[in-house]
Amino acid sequence: MxxxxxxxxxxxxxxxxxxxxxxxxxxxxxxxxxxxxxxxxxxxxxxxxxxxxxxxxxxxRASARGMRGRTYTIGLIFPDLRNPFFADIYSGVNAALERTQYQAMQGINTTSGAVNTTSSALIEAMIDRQMDGLIVIGPNIDMQALINLGERVPLVVVGHHDRGGDAFDTVNNDDQLGARLVVRHLVAKGFRRPAMLSLTPATSSIIQQREVGYRLEMMELGCGEAINIVRASQVVRDVQVAVRRLLSDANRPDAIFCWTDLMAFEAISVATEMGLSIPEDLAIVGYDNTIFCDLAQNSLTSVDQSGELLGLQAARMLIERIDGRTSAEHFIVPPRIVARGSASATSEAE
Amino acid sequence: MxxxxxxxxxxxxxxxxxxxxxxxxxxxxxxxxxxxxxxxxxxxxxxxxxxxxxxxxxxxRASARGMRGRTYTIGLIFPDLRNPFFADIYSGVNAALERTQYQAMQGINTTSGAVNTTSSALIEAMIDRQMDGLIVIGPNIDMQALINLGERVPLVVVGHHDRGGDAFDTVNNDDQLGARLVVRHLVAKGFRRPAMLSLTPATSSIIQQREVGYRLEMMELGCGEAINIVRASQVVRDVQVAVRRLLSDANRPDAIFCWTDLMAFEAISVATEMGLSIPEDLAIVGYDNTIFCDLAQNSLTSVDQSGELLGLQAARMLIERIDGRTSAEHFIVPPRIVARGSASATSEAE
DNA sequence: TGTTCTACGTATATCGTTCTACAAAATCTT
DNA sequence: AAGATTTTGTAGAACGATATACGTAGAACA
Structure with missing residues (x-):
């Protein structure tokens, strides 16, 4: 006994x-x-x-806790691992989780390009593992899939303007404004025919927002005829082809506003190989203001969208949802342009 | 009833x-x-x-399974998220897990530089979450900590030559050979005074291996007097300072062999800012052969260590351990140099 | 003084699997 | 045909937390 x-x-x-x-x-x-x-x-x-x-x-033990209650684990889903911008988001998330019992676990949703209606294997795996909530980053996932997902588990989406009713929260920078700032900056520096290198497939409205911002600002600044949007996937080969085509055109643009810093680096590479010098022959602007922008060989003007703050807010909002909030919230941070050499006034002229 | x-x-x-x-x-x-x-x-x-x-x-449900048996989850621990080399390892791991029930979850061990004797918070969190095994990447963790860890949970270490008895498996490229290849390549191209930019703190023998390879090959090729090893942490500022000092020296090296591509990009940046042209005034070689090496503005000669293969093997070996193997195994892949512009024979001379 | 709250602690069923022990059926041996 | 062995399937006790329901002591109130 x-x-x-x-x-x-x-x-x-x-x-x-x-x-x-x-x-x-x-x-x-x-x-x-x-x-x-x-x-x-x-x-x-x-x-x-x-x-x-x-x-x-x-x-x-988390598994024992998970049987009846929470696992105190949240899933962080990145679209890829090569873009250092996501490291900023990550550190924001971690900062928010610092003093809590929660721990983030990352996964990479490698369905690049493909829009998946059904939830991805990674997401299912995270649900199987009883994650208390998910933070999904990037515009790779289909809207309906997000809504379904949000009904199954607390969800915050980063980098996705479309709202899903009360199914999930969103965290973004103001992409329309970001694009406007770029055009404004370029025109101010004397580049009056900037093209835009956008992303395909244009599933999420984050892409549309930037394209709208670009169009509107071009119109308002009297550059309407020069509006030129080209789209490429994130695949290196695609980007190269798109940039090459853009620059081979008879009246080629005098600047390219790229979807992402990574694309901008590719653009610099292709332009350089074609014998163009930057910014004299061609200005280039990126988005995300990743650390590589600072390197002298890139010296890339870019739009900072405060990745760390985005991550911080996402984590905060997710915990609120886990704690019972059922109405959606949306956080938007203003973007800010960081000027560097790739789009400066022609140095000779100055 | x-x-x-x-x-x-x-x-x-x-x-x-x-x-x-x-x-x-x-x-x-x-x-x-x-x-x-x-x-x-x-x-x-x-x-x-x-x-x-x-x-x-x-x-x-993984938590229920974890109560008695396995969670079919393995933890993947990266030292940071900014180096695209880790994406290669990641995809190798995923490829190996493809047809199994296992799923990898990532975490980033942000104790950059600091050698932690006690296990990190992330590792403890992963053990709390009943990971069936861990793959730890990079030389950031103290040897004794690894042995302790290996006794608690199946463990494979990537990028760490020191063996821990039977406590864990290791997966590496042959770093000594890699360094030799670099020196051999540089000397063959006419650069007879290459310096080495290594990593500090030099905790793991992966660093020592490369330094030894550099030294030996320099000696054997008759460049012994030019041996020059400088160390920096991964922090951007440190790298810049180290490179600047190296290049300000009276008889400065005619080439720099950098610990990692990321450091090499920094080096290119600093050298460019100092008015040196590459490779005419200075050759640069990196390690890892990450995607950014291909960009025209970097055109970085680098050592390929087949990250994907490393990841694949690590996952395979870890599953073997989970399935009961208790003796250590060690996998080594041969490195291979990928020549690009940053260390080519002076283009004018050719 | 008795009654009603409120704050604090406890006993115990429960979550969804795995694993051990065993029973029954099928197959092999002689 | 009887015993020995192997194969196949089952019952039920774990695993380690959480959550519900409840008991008790002291405070507040009439």
Whole structure:
């Protein structure tokens, strides 16, 4: 009888909540309450339990917690791993999670280009693993899929303007304004025929927003006839072809506004190979203001959209949703242009 | 009584193994066996159960599995998110996991530079979440910590030559050879005073291996007096300072062999800003052969260490360990130099 | 003084799998 | 045909937390 009650604390094994309770001289339920910061715990009890947890070096197991409650894990889904912009978002998310019990786990949704109506394998895997919520980054996923997903699990989408009713929150920079700033900057520097290298497939309205911003600002500044939008996928080959075609045209643009810094670097490369010099023959502007913009060989003017802040807000909002909020919220940060050599006034002229 | 037996299958809820068993007309244990490919299942039973699983769209929950068995999740720990080389490793890992039930979850161990004896928060979090095994990438973690870790959980380390007895497997390229190839290449192209920009802190022997390779090959090719190793951390500022100092020296090197492509790009930037042209005044060679090497503005000669293959092997070996192997294995891939403009023979001379 | 709250703790069923032990059926041996 | 062995399937106890429901003690109020 007594042997059955005391399960003979095997030493090599991991400490469980039961042993903490025994050590602290309280019930298992009490320890669980302390763990979850639940209601109905006196200071004295909390202190006692915390002491035992520290002493025994106790760590709750996520799978056991997940059986009834939360796993305190959130999934972070990137569209790819090569763009250093996502590192900024990541560090923002981590900053927000710093003092919480939550931990982020990343996955890469490698369905580049393909719009997937059904949820991706990665997302299903994350749901199987009982993630308390998901942060999905980038415009790769179909709208209806997002809504379905948001109905199954707390969800925040970063970089996706379309709203899904109350199904999910969104976090963005003002892409229309960002595009306007670029055009304004270029025209101010004397480039009056900037083309835009946009993304295909143009599934999410984040792309449309930038294209609209580009068009409108071009019109308003009297450059309407020069409007020229070309689209390419993120694949290196596609970008090269698109840029080459753009620059081979009879009346080629005097500037290219690129969807992403990575595309802009490709553009610089192609232009250089074609013997054009930057910015004298061609100005280039990117988006994201990634660290590589600072390198002298790129010296890329770009739009900063505060990736870290985006990540921070996304995590904050997700936790609110996990804690029960059911109405959607939307966060927008203003973009800001960072001028560098790739779109400066022609240096000779200055 | 009958109500207790049939738990009244609530519709909105997720399908469980019990419902699959009921649908297939077999026991819960039988379904579990099919799920795990365990011994003692006839073809007929397997087919029947598989059909029910598909029909009901059943997916097992990782947390429940983790209570007794595996979670079928492995943790992938990167040192940072900005180096596109890690994307190659990632895709190798994913390729190896393709047809298995395993799923990789990533985390970034942001203890850049700092050598942590105690296991990092991320690693603890992954253990709390019952990862079946871990793949740790990069030389950031202290040797003793790795051994301790390997004794707690199946472990494969990528980019770390030191062996930890049977505690973990390692996957590497031959760094000593890689460094030799670089020196050989540079000397063959006429650069007889190449310096090496290495990494600090030099905790892992992967760094030592490259330094040894550099030294030995320099000696063997009769350039012993020109041996010059400078170290910097991965932090941008440090790299800039180190390169600037190197190039300001009275008899400056005619080439720099950089620890990583990222450092090489920095080096190109600094050299450019100092008015040096590449490769006429200074050759530069990187390591990893990341995608950015191909850009015309970098055109960086680099060492390819087949990141994808490394990832593939790491995942394969980890699964073997999870399945019970306890002796260590070590995989080494030969590096290969990829020549580009940054270290070509002076173009004028040719 | 008795009654009603409120705050604090506890006992225990429960979550969805896996795993151990065993029973039954099929096959092999002699 | 009887025993021995192997194969196939089942029952039911785990795993380690959480959450519900409830008991109790003290405070507040009449």
């Amino acid at each position: 007594s042997e059955k009650d005391t399960p003979a604390t095997r030493p090599g094994e991991r400490i469980t909540i039961r042993e903490v309770a025994q050590d602290a001289g309280v019930s298992v339920a009490a320890v669980s309450k302390v763990l979850r910061d639940a209601y109905g715990v006196s200071d004295a009890l909390r202190t006692k339990v915390r002491a035992s947890m520290a002493k025994l070096n106790y760590r709750p | 009958s109500e207790k037996d049939t738990p009244a299958t609530r519709p909105g809820e997720r399908i469980t193994i019990r419902e699959v068993a009921q649908d297939a007309g077999v026991s819960v244990a039988a379904v579990s066996k099919v799920l795990r490919d365990a011994y003692g299942v006839s073809d007929a039973l397997r087919t029947k159960v598989r059909a029910s699983m598909a029909k009901l769209n059943y997916r097992p």
